Amino acid sequence: MNKPLITGISARQQDRQLCRVCEKHSSISENQECCPYCGSPISPRIENSQQKTWALLFTAFIFIFPANLYPITYLLKNGTRYPDTIFSGIVSLLSSGMSGIAFIVFIASIVVPILKIVVLAFISLAIHFKWQFNPKKQLIAFTLVDWIGRWSVLDLFVISIMVAVFDKGNFLSVYPGIAATSFTVVVITTLFAAQSFDTRLIWDANTDAR
Ligand SMILES: [Zn+2]
Secondary structure, eight states: OOOOOOTTSOTGGGTEEEOTTTOOEEETTTOSSBOTTTOOBOOSSOTTHHHHHHHHHHHHHHHHHHHHHSOSEEEEETTEEEEEOHHHHHHHHHHTTOHHHHHHHHIIIIIHHHHHHHHHHHHHHHHHTTOOOOHHHHHHHHHHHHHHHGGGHHHHHHHHHHHHHSBOTTSEEEEEOHHHHHHHHHHHHHHHHHHHOOTHHHHHHSTTOO
């Protein structure tokens, strides 16, 4: 039933649309509302993809400041509270000789969220203003930040383990600070921003691109 697609022309120009649920393609003119195979709602492009991505990116951009400026964890040692921001945590990891872990935390918690916002914003701007950049390189950049972005959850995972392990009452315990909530918002909003981003729009903006 599915006729093979011709390379070099977008699927939309060939009257084909992809179902994001069952990943089968069908005719746009014949199936306007739902996928003929699985019945899921279907459209040639994700509806309002750019608006959703911008709204989520903007939220992530706001929350990245409290995430980095406020304490992410509090260490309670002998009744004294020691706050730690993401950065001071990395510095103390470095000073305790754990440079490998410090490097991973630095990449996962500081570099990746910022890189993800910058790359997604750049590709979105390129689509909006129809900047002619190599669409394949834009797609590679998107795939890369989307894949690495998932590792940002690592920091929250470490905090949750620390909270569970170091619970010795007033003697030694760790609990999350306000930045942990902000960081969670950054991780979730950037994940959803990548999810609502329709990579096919890159090709729409570069109509003569191959
Ligand atoms: Zn389907």
